[in-house]
Amino acid sequence: MTTSLAAEPFATAPLMSAAELQSPALDPATISIADIRDPALRPIAIKLLARERLSATDGMALFETRDLHSLGMLAGSVRLARHGRNAFYNINRHINYSNICALSCKFCEFHRKRGEEGAYEYSAEKIFEMADQAALAGATELHIVGGLHPWLPFNWYTDLLTHLRRRHPKLHLKCFTAIEIDHFSRIARLSVKEVLIALKQAGLGSMPGGGAEVFDDRVHDEVFKGKLRSDGWLDIHRTAHELGLRTNATILYGHIETRRERIEHLIKLRELQDAAPGFQCIIPLSFVPDGSELAHLPGPTGLEDIKMLAVSRLMLDNFPHVKAFWIMQTMKLSQVSLNFGVDDLDGTVVWYDITKREGGLGNRHQEQTVDNIRRLIVEAGYLPVERDTLYRRVERNPTGWHIA
Ligand code: SF4
Numbered sequence: 001m002t003t004s005l006a007a008e009p010f011a012t013a014p015l016m017s018a019a020e021l022q023s024p025a026l027d028p029a030t031i032s033i034a035d036i037r038d039p040a041l042r043p044i045a046i047k048l049l050a051r052e053r054l055s056a057t058d059g060m061a062l063f064e065t066r067d068l069h070s071l072g073m074l075a076g077s078v079r080l081a082r083h084g085r086n087a088f089y090n091i092n093r094h095i096n097y098s099n100i101c102a103l104s105c106k107f108c109e110f111h112r113k114r115g116e117e118g119a120y121e122y123s124a125e126k127i128f129e130m131a132d133q134a135a136l137a138g139a140t141e142l143h144i145v146g147g148l149h150p151w152l153p154f155n156w157y158t159d160l161l162t163h164l165r166r167r168h169p170k171l172h173l174k175c176f177t178a179i180e181i182d183h184f185s186r187i188a189r190l191s192v193k194e195v196l197i198a199l200k201q202a203g204l205g206s207m208p209g210g211g212a213e214v215f216d217d218r219v220h221d222e223v224f225k226g227k228l229r230s231d232g233w234l235d236i237h238r239t240a241h242e243l244g245l246r247t248n249a250t251i252l253y254g255h256i257e258t259r260r261e262r263i264e265h266l267i268k269l270r271e272l273q274d275a276a277p278g279f280q281c282i283i284p285l286s287f288v289p290d291g292s293e294l295a296h297l298p299g300p301t302g303l304e305d306i307k308m309l310a311v312s313r314l315m316l317d318n319f320p321h322v323k324a325f326w327i328m329q330t331m332k333l334s335q336v337s338l339n340f341g342v343d344d345l346d347g348t349v350v351w352y353d354i355t356k357r358e359g360g361l362g363n364r365h366q367e368q369t370v371d372n373i374r375r376l377i378v379e380a381g382y383l384p385v386e387r388d389t390l391y392r393r394v395e396r397n398p399t400g401w402h403i404a
Helices: 039-049 056-064 068-083 124-136 154-167 178-188 192-202 217-223 230-242 259-275 302-315 331-337 370-379
Strands: 086-090 092-096 141-145 172-175 246-253 279-286 344-347 349-351 365-367 383-386 394-397 400-403
Touching: 039 056, 039 068, 056 259, 056 302, 068 086, 068 302, 086 370, 092 124, 092 349, 124 141, 124 154, 154 172, 154 178, 154 192, 178 192, 178 230, 192 230, 230 246, 230 259, 246 259, 246 302, 259 279, 259 302, 279 302, 302 331, 331 344, 331 370, 344 370, 370 383
Parallel strands: 086 344, 086 383, 092 141, 141 172, 246 279
Antiparallel strands: 349 365, 394 400
């Protein structure tokens, strides 16, 4: 490695503003306690109006309610206070550089061993070509993640970012989950902090939120044994935030976990955001069983998807954004979720290898056009706002784009 790790200063300015972290006062006109049919939700509405933090018991009441209308009213009220009628989207490209992985998580239909049918690894040149196409199409972000490749050395990743940064200085590089960062730390024999500093120096702009799954040892040992445990995932994101890198967070729900375990996961994220702010959004990922070792499970229903998104909005009072990743929830349900606390529909995506609704060899071309995203947002009664990775407003003209 040629980078000087000592040269990179620590972040000194606060990574997130108080306005981003604090839940704003709700407009009382957006909550009608008299209209709440489920009595268990009324004390929660009163807490929200008083800007009090919700407890795990409140979270369970939200999950167990059959009063979906009131759940939407509560989550929608918080969403309106934070973002008004704005609904965000971005123009991005996902690049999954390889599905060859040292692990075999049971919920994952993406991973392959080298030589196995469907195994692939992109060359750096292929990734540059994909980045060129993304830039030409007006993308503002590359989202790059892959399996834990057993043989690629750490400098392959830093060189990749360095070249991408030189080739496309405007493209934001949101790359590598905490699981990959942990893997790099092992193969490079560097601390997590040293790995993050080297990646940041090479051009890393922020980190995605994948790999969190469910912060629970029982679920870990049954479904993704061998992978980083919750403490490790949280420590890596804490270190990234301390180094001035914003990150996202996820929860993979709808397999063997309980609702109580989901609530505990959200509370751990909320606590880390209090202690070391830097999470921009929560992305609840709806488990898609097809092609995985858990294909016998039914996966979450539409009702459970909507509840998970709304509960995330209400429990995570210090997270600015809640994203429905339409690949997981479907675009139709993502549109509906704008009325259940969601303010971000993510992006155009284009190529996505990790989850395919038809299973492992299904169609990886999964694209939304900007026109379609905007149409769905407007139809739901919201204002489409193009954002960059850091949620800054993007403006376009015939010659390109800039941050407003
Ligand atoms: S979830 Fe990630 S770490 Fe686990 S098998 Fe799939 S690619 Fe590998």
